[in-house]
Amino acid sequence: MRVVIAEDAVVLREGLTRLLDDHGHQVCAAVADGDALVTAVAEQKPDVAVVDIRMPPTHTDEGLRAALQIRQDHRDVGVLMFSQYVETRYASRLLAGNAAGVGYLLKDRVADVADFVAALERVADGGTALDPEVVSQLFRASRRTEGLNTLTRRERDVLGLMAEGRSNAGISAALFISGGAVEKHVASIFGKLGLPPSEGDNRRVLAVLRYLGTGE
Amino acid sequence: MFDNEVMSEPYQAGTAPARGVITRAGAAVLARTTLQAAFQAPLTTQARRNVLYCLISMPLGLATFMIVVVLLPAGLLISGSVLGTVVGLMMLVLNQRLARRFGGWHRRLADRFLNARVMPPTPFRRPAGSVIVRLDARLRDGTGWRATGYLLLKLPVLTLQYFALGFWACGLYDLGFPLWWLLFRNHPAATTLRPLPTATPPPFNSVLHISTWAATLWAALFGVALLLAAPWLTRGAVAVDRWLIRSLLGPGTLAQRVRDLELARSRAVDDSAALLRQVERDLHDGAQVRLAAMAMNLGMAKEKLGHQGVPDDIGRIRELVDAAHLNAKEALVELRELVRGIHPPVLDTGLGEALATLAAGSAIPVTVSAEVTERPSPAIETIAYFCAAELLTNAIKYSQANKIDIAAALADGDRGQTLRLQVSDDGIGGADPEGGSGLAGLRRRVGTVDGDLRVDSPPGGPTEIVVELPMTA
Numbered sequence A: 001m002r003v004v005i006a007e008d009a010v011v012l013r014e015g016l017t018r019l020l021d022d023h024g025h026q027v028c029a030a031v032a033d034g035d036a037l038v039t040a041v042a043e044q045k046p047d048v049a050v051v052d053i054r055m056p057p058t059h060t061d062e063g064l065r066a067a068l069q070i071r072q073d074h075r076d077v078g079v080l081m082f083s084q085y086v087e088t089r090y091a092s093r094l095l096a097g098n099a100a101g102v103g104y105l106l107k108d109r110v111a112d113v114a115d116f117v118a119a120l121e122r123v124a125d126g127g128t129a130l131d132p133e134v135v136s137q138l139f140r141a142s143r144r145t146e147g148l149n150t151l152t153r154r155e156r157d158v159l160g161l162m163a164e165g166r167s168n169a170g171i172s173a174a175l176f177i178s179g180g181a182v183e184k185h186v187a188s189i190f191g192k193l194g195l196p197p198s199e200g201d202n203r204r205v206l207a208v209l210r211y212l213g214t215g216e
Numbered sequence B: 001m002f003d004n005e006v007m008s009e010p011y012q013a014g015t016a017p018a019r020g021v022i023t024r025a026g027a028a029v030l031a032r033t034t035l036q037a038a039f040q041a042p043l044t045t046q047a048r049r050n051v052l053y054c055l056i057s058m059p060l061g062l063a064t065f066m067i068v069v070v071l072l073p074a075g076l077l078i079s080g081s082v083l084g085t086v087v088g089l090m091m092l093v094l095n096q097r098l099a100r101r102f103g104g105w106h107r108r109l110a111d112r113f114l115n116a117r118v119m120p121p122t123p124f125r126r127p128a129g130s131v132i133v134r135l136d137a138r139l140r141d142g143t144g145w146r147a148t149g150y151l152l153l154k155l156p157v158l159t160l161q162y163f164a165l166g167f168w169a170c171g172l173y174d175l176g177f178p179l180w181w182l183l184f185r186n187h188p189a190a191t192t193l194r195p196l197p198t199a200t201p202p203p204f205n206s207v208l209h210i211s212t213w214a215a216t217l218w219a220a221l222f223g224v225a226l227l228l229a230a231p232w233l234t235r236g237a238v239a240v241d242r243w244l245i246r247s248l249l250g251p252g253t254l255a256q257r258v259r260d261l262e263l264a265r266s267r268a269v270d271d272s273a274a275l276l277r278q279v280e281r282d283l284h285d286g287a288q289v290r291l292a293a294m295a296m297n298l299g300m301a302k303e304k305l306g307h308q309g310v311p312d313d314i315g316r317i318r319e320l321v322d323a324a325h326l327n328a329k330e331a332l333v334e335l336r337e338l339v340r341g342i343h344p345p346v347l348d349t350g351l352g353e354a355l356a357t358l359a360a361g362s363a364i365p366v367t368v369s370a371e372v373t374e375r376p377s378p379a380i381e382t383i384a385y386f387c388a389a390e391l392l393t394n395a396i397k398y399s400q401a402n403k404i405d406i407a408a409a410l411a412d413g414d415r416g417q418t419l420r421l422q423v424s425d426d427g428i429g430g431a432d433p434e435g436g437s438g439l440a441g442l443r444r445r446v447g448t449v450d451g452d453l454r455v456d457s458p459p460g461g462p463t464e465i466v467v468e469l470p471m472t473a
Helices: A011-021 A034-044 A060-073 A088-096 A105-110 A113-124 A132-141 A145-149 A153-164 A168-177 A179-193 A201-212 B001-014 B019-043 B045-081 B085-114 B130-138 B140-176 B178-184 B216-248 B256-287 B289-303 B314-342 B345-349 B351-360 B376-399 B439-445
Strands: A004-005 A025-029 A048-052 A080-081 A102-106 A128-130 B364-371 B404-413 B416-427 B452-456 B463-470
Touching: A004 A011, A011 A025, A011 A105, A011 A113, A011 B289, A025 A034, A034 A048, A034 A060, A034 A105, A048 A060, A060 A080, A060 A088, A060 B256, A080 A088, A080 A105, A080 A113, A088 A102, A088 A132, A088 B351, A102 A113, A102 B351, A105 A113, A105 B256, A105 B289, A113 A128, A113 B289, A128 A153, A132 A153, A132 A201, A145 A179, A153 A168, A153 A179, A153 A201, A168 A179, A168 B345, A179 A201, A201 B085, B019 B045, B019 B216, B019 B345, B045 B140, B045 B216, B045 B256, B085 B130, B085 B140, B085 B216, B140 B178, B140 B216, B178 B216, B256 B289, B256 B314, B256 B439, B289 B314, B345 B351, B351 B364, B351 B404, B364 B416, B376 B439, B439 B452, B439 B463
Parallel strands: A004 A025, A004 A048, A048 A080, A080 A102, A102 A128, B364 B404
Antiparallel strands: B404 B416, B416 B463, B452 B463
């Protein structure tokens, strides 16, 4: 997997580079601002870009703007937003239209190295990786709470994990339930929310996000 | 003293006094005290201070009047013409600036001698923007115009004061008439002398001409009369002056004050919002990054350690734990600095202690003297502390000084007790409060509580910066 990193804090930039190196991935560029990121992506054609949202010069949303541009210009490059805070508006803009190859993780998640690398690989493969925090905020922000209220607590857990981008196997591992039980829950959720059943991970996420009102 | 006499007299009579007796005794006492007061009036401290005030304020008032009376009409006339607009406006701006300064002198003089505690007007705040914006602000600066008004009206007041002083001078001269006569007119008895006129204060003409020594007593009596009248005249003239100073050199109308307060409030709100943003930024770029890096290092180390058995890459794990340890320590340092930046804990024990702590960390020797017997409110202490910290940092960074003095003391200002913080150094000077420096920011912050920051820093040094703050915000 070829990765471009955009992160203005040196210690994190170098740490990430080292971490990905250790896991056998190639960091082909590590930059510190949005413009450099766009240039690096155009030059390197990586599989995925890890993007900090707040970077110089204005320290507001240059990372997001660079990411949107990359999504537009290079459809096959995955983008993983990597931030210290969750901003639902940012997530919505990033996910707008297409959740394929998009991720939004809090920087905290890097503590669980294996999960982080797995999420990055998922995004590189065109999948989705949303932080549980992002998902729960989207849940809270969702106006269609009626449908959500009909879900059992377990079903809501499963829905959250689906929105994060997990596969059935991933969900069963996370909740310590059997694969058959997960399938049953997923079918029930799709039924209650009126979502079209689908097989691929990304289409499931898309369905969930559309339901939550960010997929448009 | 007089009260005692009034009280004791009827009881000395030994009987409960009848109504009429009281009245008569009271009238006698009243007459006596009035006479006493009248004769003592020229000798009171107040009279002396009034005279001193007039003596000093006359040349000053005359000089400032002359300057304004030239600048103002000239500026108005020239700016009215097509070609001279720029020059004329410059003259008006100069007039505005000078009027403020001169007004300040007059106000302080009155404060010093007349106990006229008039609050200083709010300092002129130069708005950011083009020359036009600044020019406009100067020309619309009401304080400057009111001060101009005072300087012009000072002339008739000066005339009054001049007459009053005339009474004093002539009175003294006439009182000494017998003496002068003996000293300078001790001619042989046969000599015929021209009658000598007594001194009569303007605008009157002399009516009394003295030709014999015996008659000089009349002159002396005339002098006493003049001297008795003089303190009341001075008092009147000074009262007019004081009233003018109050209404023209003070902080202005209520509306003006409200505007200033609104400005101060919006500055205070902006200031605290900026402070919060700074705190957020510091946390985001500092401790949060360190902690994230630490979590990452530990995560990687944990992964390498595996669930069981001996890890094969122990050197790398050691490296990761080292890095995590370093990040944890850095995070602690950054958090500590941030906390101190929000509110230095040592400030809780008092400003003196906090300033001493501040000075202890300086690379240039710093002497601290803090005589703050009464504690200002916490907000004021905090502002004073941060001013001292910022000024100290500036001095260390730019002044090339060999020593720095920090002094905090309570002072009696125009508005009662104030906290006066002075930071001075023997460095190269040239600190500019108008530039985009930290000084401008400090002045803004000080302004939020109606405080004042004055900079005296000529090129070549030394630098002296005085921050004056009210005791409560």
